[in-house]
Amino acid sequence: MKNEKIPFKTVIVTPVFRLSYPNVWAPKFNQLAKRDQYDIQMLFDKKTDREALKPMLDLMQQLIVHKWGTKPPAFLSPFKDGDTMKNSAGQLLKDKNPAFEGKIILSSWSKLPPGVMDPTGKNPITQHDEIYGGCYARAQLNGYAYEKGQNKGVLFGLLHLQKIKDGDAFGNRTRPEEAFVVVGGADSLAEQTAINDGLFN
Numbered sequence: 405m406k407n408e409k410i411p412f413k414t415v416i417v418t419p420v421f422r423l424s425y426p427n428v429w430a431p432k433f434n435q436l437a438k439r440d441q442y443d444i445q446m447l448f449d450k451k452t453d454r455e456a457l458k459p460m461l462d463l464m465q466q467l468i469v470h471k472w473g474t475k476p477p478a479f480l481s482p483f484k485d486g487d488t489m490k491n492s493a494g495q496l497l498k499d500k501n502p503a504f505e506g507k508i509i510l511s512s513w514s515k516l517p518p519g520v521m522d523p524t525g526k527n528p529i530t531q532h533d534e535i536y537g538g539c540y541a542r543a544q545l546n547g548y549a550y551e552k553g554q555n556k557g558v559l560f561g562l563l564h565l566q567k568i569k570d571g572d573a574f575g576n577r578t579r580p581e582e583a584f585v586v587v588g589g590a591d592s593l594a595e596q597t598a599i600n601d602g603l604f605n
Contacts, residue, residue, distance in 0.1 A: 412466055414547045416560075419456035420568050421446040421510075423541045424503060428518055428565055429532050443513035444562060446543065447486065450506050457483075457508070463547045464558045471549040472556070480557030484509040503538075503574050512545055512562040519564040529567060537574040541567050 424445040431440035448457060464482070468475050486504035489497045498504040520529045529535065545560035 410467075410470060412463075412470075414463065414467070415544060415563065416460055416463055416547060417544050418446060418460065418510075418542050419448070419453060420540055420542050421448050421453075422503065422507075422571060423447075423535070423539050423565075424501070424509075424537050424574065426535050426537060426565075428520055428535060431515075431517075434513075439515065441513040441515060442517055442562060443511065444543065444565065446510040446512065446541075447503060448508040448510065450486075450508055453508065460547075460560070467547055467549040467558050471551075476556045478554075478556070480555055482510055482557065482559050484511075501574070510560065512543065512560050514562040518543075518562050521564065521566045523566070523568055525566055535565070535567060538571045539567055539573075540569045540571050541565055 424447050426444050428442050428444065431442055433439070434441050434443075468479070486498055486507035486509045487496075489504060489509060491497055491500075520535060521527065522529050535541075543562060543566070544564040546563055547558060547560050549558050550556070
């Protein structure tokens, strides 16, 4: 095992991705890892994002070579196939979340709260509903190789998140500005009266 200082940059900014299961405002307890953490899932399209992911793949290879020389047997890649990922019960995750289909999935976590920035990258986002599953974002991550028991792999720790633009929310969630129709005048009142008559008479 190599313990000397890493002679290359390990902090990297991702290409744009769809954000899934964002947990960036308050830590949640990870039952499996037995720790409080902030975390996100990043969804990259298999058809269009492979070339954009090349700098991250190159960094992963550098980390492998630095720590082990060559990729160890049963290496655990941080990149998962959204078409074949399964939960602990052996069920395909895309059956529960169709957004995973055709995607490369990358999870990232941190013990510290990430910075959450607006599209300019200059202003922090403080309104929690601005960050949701389905919006587009990119992240600053820190890559590192790890070895825990028989497990050897590379992870990308979460540093900061930048929202790029809105997108269709996953699941049944709607944007707050889309939740209500505009309340009109006399016509709307007449319609509501007719509805009330139908309910109570």
